[in-house]
Structures are given as structure tokens and as C-alpha cells.
Amino acid sequence: MSEKTSLNEVLHSASVTGTSSAIDIPYDTEFITVSVVGNDGVWVEDTSGNKLLAVPAFQSGDGSKKSFVALPIAGMSIKVSLDSGTANVYVTRFHAN
Numbered sequence: 001m002s003e004k005t006s007l008n009e010v011l012h013s014a015s016v017t018g019t020s021s022a023i024d025i026p027y028d029t030e031f032i033t034v035s036v037v038g039n040d041g042v043w044v045e046d047t048s049g050n051k052l053l054a055v056p057a058f059q060s061g062d063g064s065k066k067s068f069v070a071l072p073i074a075g076m077s078i079k080v081s082l083d084s085g086t087a088n089v090y091v092t093r094f095h096a097n
Contacts (some may be wrong), residue, residue, distance in 0.1 A: 003075055004063050004095065006030075006073060006094050006095075006097075007093070007094070007095055007096070007097055008093065008094050008095075009093050009094050009095070010090065010091070010092050011023050011024070011032070011091045011093055012080070012089060012090065012091040013074065013088075013089075013090050013091075014088070014089060015021055015025070015086055015087070015089075016022065016080060016086065016087060016088075016089045017082070017085070017086040018081065018082060019042070019045070019049075019079050019080070019081040019082070020079050020080045020081070021079070021087055022047050022077045022078070022079055023077060023078050023079065023080070024077050024078065024085070024090050025070075025073050025074055025075065025076055025078065025093060026074065026075070026093065026095070027074050027075040027096050028074070028094050028096075029073065029074040029075075029093045029094070030072070030074070030094050030095055030096060031067065031070055031071060031072045031092045031093075031094050032070070032071050032073050032091055032092065032094070033070045033071075033090075033091070033092050034067075034068070034069050034071070034080060034089075034090070035066075035067070035068050035089075035090040035092075036055060036066065036067040036068070036087050036088070036089050036090075037046070037065075037087060037088045038065055038066075038079070038086065038087035038088055039065050039067065039082050039083075039084075039085055039086070039087035040057035040059075040065040040067055040081075041068070041082060041083030041084060041085075042054070042055035042067045042080065042081070042082055042087070043058075043071070043076075043080070043081045043082075043083075044071070044078055044080060044086065045078065045079045045081050046078065046079070046080075047077045047079060049079070049081075049093050051081075052078070052095070053069065053071070053093070055067045055068070055069045056068070057096075059069070065087075072084060074096070075078075077097075078091075
């Protein structure tokens with residue numbers, strides 16, 4: 001019996017003001033994580049700008065705002081948008097070997 005090995009790949013790692021560039025999620029992705037450091041007003045959007053999901057904040061304070069979500073998304077492109085300000089945005093995909 002073979003086992004799946006979870007591999008990961010960083011798809012986006014950059015400081016974002018407003019909305020990120022399009023982030024392409026490959027078809028063979030099991031799920032992605034969206035992590036944001038420095039902002040708690042975060043959205044996942046489609047490439048047309050339609051808001052798909054608010055990214056929940058798990059820590060909120062003047063200097064330590066953080067947001068995180070894991071999503072079963074594959075075979076599409078997304079953008080990450082901020083209600084205001086600038087933040088570091090990380091999108092990582094997880095896939096099987």
C-alpha cells in the first residue's frame with residue numbers, strides 16, 4: 001500500500017497594498033492556505049474582483065494583525081485583497097506526491 005506524501009509550494013509571497021496580482025492554483029492541488037501578516041480585513045476574490053470569502057483574523061491588534069484560512073481550491077486563479085493598508089500575503093498550495 002502506498003502512502004501520499006504532502007508536498008507544498010509557495011505560490012505567492014509578497015507585500016500587498018490593495019489587491020494582489022492573480023495567483024494561479026494548479027489543478028493537482030489538494031488545498032491552499034492564505035496567510036496574512038499585518039492586516040485583518042482580508043478577502044479572497046476571483047480574478048474579476050468578486051469577493052468569494054473573508055479571511056478570518058486570529059490575532060488583531062495595532063502591531064500584530066494576522067489572518068489565516070485553508071481552502072480546497074484547485075484549477076482556478078484568485079486574488080487576495082485588503083480593505084485598507086498594506087500586509088505581507090503568503091499563499092501556499094499542498095499537493096500529493
